[in-house]
Amino acid sequence: MAPRSDGDYIDAMLRSTSPLDDPASRPHRWLAALALVVVVNVLIAALLAVLAPAVGDFRRNLVFSQCIGLSVFASGVALRQLPAIARLTSVLRVAVIVVSAVPIGTLVGYLAAYTLLGEPTALLSAGPGRTAAVVATVLGSALVGYLVWMQQRLALEATQRARAQQLAAEAQLRLLRAQIEPHMLFNTLANLHSLVDDDPALAKALLDRLTLHLRAALAASRSEWVTLAQEFEQLGAYLEIMAVRLGPRLSFDLRLPDDLAAVLVPPMLLQPLVENAIKHGIEPKVGGGRVEVLAQRSGEREVALIVTDTGLGQAQVDADHTASHYGLNHVRERLQSVYGDAASFSLGSHAPCGTRAVVRIPA
Numbered sequence: 001m002a003p004r005s006d007g008d009y010i011d012a013m014l015r016s017t018s019p020l021d022d023p024a025s026r027p028h029r030w031l032a033a034l035a036l037v038v039v040v041n042v043l044i045a046a047l048l049a050v051l052a053p054a055v056g057d058f059r060r061n062l063v064f065s066q067c068i069g070l071s072v073f074a075s076g077v078a079l080r081q082l083p084a085i086a087r088l089t090s091v092l093r094v095a096v097i098v099v100s101a102v103p104i105g106t107l108v109g110y111l112a113a114y115t116l117l118g119e120p121t122a123l124l125s126a127g128p129g130r131t132a133a134v135v136a137t138v139l140g141s142a143l144v145g146y147l148v149w150m151q152q153r154l155a156l157e158a159t160q161r162a163r164a165q166q167l168a169a170e171a172q173l174r175l176l177r178a179q180i181e182p183h184m185l186f187n188t189l190a191n192l193h194s195l196v197d198d199d200p201a202l203a204k205a206l207l208d209r210l211t212l213h214l215r216a217a218l219a220a221s222r223s224e225w226v227t228l229a230q231e232f233e234q235l236g237a238y239l240e241i242m243a244v245r246l247g248p249r250l251s252f253d254l255r256l257p258d259d260l261a262a263v264l265v266p267p268m269l270l271q272p273l274v275e276n277a278i279k280h281g282i283e284p285k286v287g288g289g290r291v292e293v294l295a296q297r298s299g300e301r302e303v304a305l306i307v308t309d310t311g312l313g314q315a316q317v318d319a320d321h322t323a324s325h326y327g328l329n330h331v332r333e334r335l336q337s338v339y340g341d342a343a344s345f346s347l348g349s350h351a352p353c354g355t356r357a358v359v360r361i362p363a
Helices: 006-015 028-051 060-080 090-117 128-197 200-221 228-249 272-281 314-319 321-342
Strands: 250-255 289-297 302-309 342-348 355-362
Touching: 028 060, 028 090, 028 128, 060 090, 090 314, 200 228, 228 250, 228 272, 272 289, 272 302, 272 321, 272 342, 272 355, 321 342
Parallel strands: 250 289
Antiparallel strands: 289 302, 302 355, 342 355
16 A cells, blocks of 8 residues: 555545535445435425415326426536536535436426326426426425535544544644654664673674664554564564564564565554553563564454563552553554444453553454
8 A cells, every 4th residue: 555644644634525426425425415305206296286276286296396396406516526516615516417417307207207107398498387397397496406515524534533533632742752753863873872882792782783673664654554574574673673682581472474575564563562662561570571462363363462561560550640541542543544334442451460551453
């Protein structure tokens, strides 16, 4: 998937003049609009039968109203496909379509109705009944046009809200990176400074791991999605840096099955969980501990990403409320923004000690 910037999202949002432009949603939206037209046609036929009996009985009115209403609707759909009309704003487009489609659809509808009823064509005949029928046609078409426009506008606003939530999630990701990277860089550079004289070989290895981590982080910052292989590569580089800092107090294991390596996830999805495991579980604990990151299938259509540690456990995470819960809330909000209710996140205790975080995403 090609990287997309915030500008790309905003441009796409502004270009989306109507949710009917989305090919995936177009069929059921057209069907909903068509059903609305049919219902309005039935109401017009009933009203004409009661208020203007000179026009005809309900059956005759129903034939005319359905033929005219459906013809107006079909004319509007055809006009909407014209490039010149499609480029107009939502309000202007609906106005132009209504003004153009009503006379065209009325003419075609009358011809079709007379043909179906086997009556002689009398388009130019005058009288109170004909006037009532024309007024009902115009008002009904205007009503349907307004309702369809309102439906489109509400759907567009929902799309814009979802896009705004996605942009907010990406802004939170950048804020999270801004908080994570300087802190880690300063500590790592301080370690490098002390290792240059004492252990040059280890200093060189640490610099190589830092370069790998920054390269992976930079690549992730330019993409909307990364593979689990890339996510685990970045986590591995980060954990190797932490292992140099903490020495024998930290051990770790990353397990990614080959069949899950290509699964796409939002970049740095697991980074806050690994950060919490080290900062609130391993570092404060005498003797340190172990961090494990595992990806595994959970059913046919779900992948579970599990981060466990043998640190101080949930009590320490709750004690460090502000710092730790920001990262956990960030994970929850990103999952909701990207996957909706299809993803979940849980945090609990890990036996015999430590914490266990589980992220479940669609496969």
